[in-house]
Amino acid sequence: MHFVKIDEERTTECLRRKDKRRVRRDMRQLQNTVYVMVGGGMLGASAARQPQGFYVDSRCSKRPYPNRSIMQAVKVLELHAIRLGLDPTSIPDEPGRSFMDHHNCGVF
Numbered sequence: 001m002h003f004v005k006i007d008e009e010r011t012t013e014c015l016r017r018k019d020k021r022r023v024r025r026d027m028r029q030l031q032n033t034v035y036v037m038v039g040g041g042m043l044g045a046s047a048a049r050q051p052q053g054f055y056v057d058s059r060c061s062k063r064p065y066p067n068r069s070i071m072q073a074v075k076v077l078e079l080h081a082i083r084l085g086l087d088p089t090s091i092p093d094e095p096g097r098s099f100m101d102h103h104n105c106g107v108f
Helices: 008-017 020-038 041-049 067-083
Strands: none
Touching (some): 020 041
16 A cells, blocks of 8 residues: 655645634544544544554554554644644543544444
């Protein structure tokens, strides 16, 4: 599988052009995406809530997506948090709403 390196400057500039409300909405979806990419559970929650410094331990079992794809998504999530002025080592949930609050069709 071929991966394109993320251009952090371009991504940051793109996020600056969006209003913060839309960035927050996109970030919630990206948190859920990262959670699923990692395979859910505690590791998925950690990736979704603490993207900066996140890594996949080599002792972890097989994940549904390659590590490189996961790390790219986690990096973009980190850039979203920075754009919103949030601490990317501990992204807080919106008051009364978790990133996991979504219609899940009974999957989770």
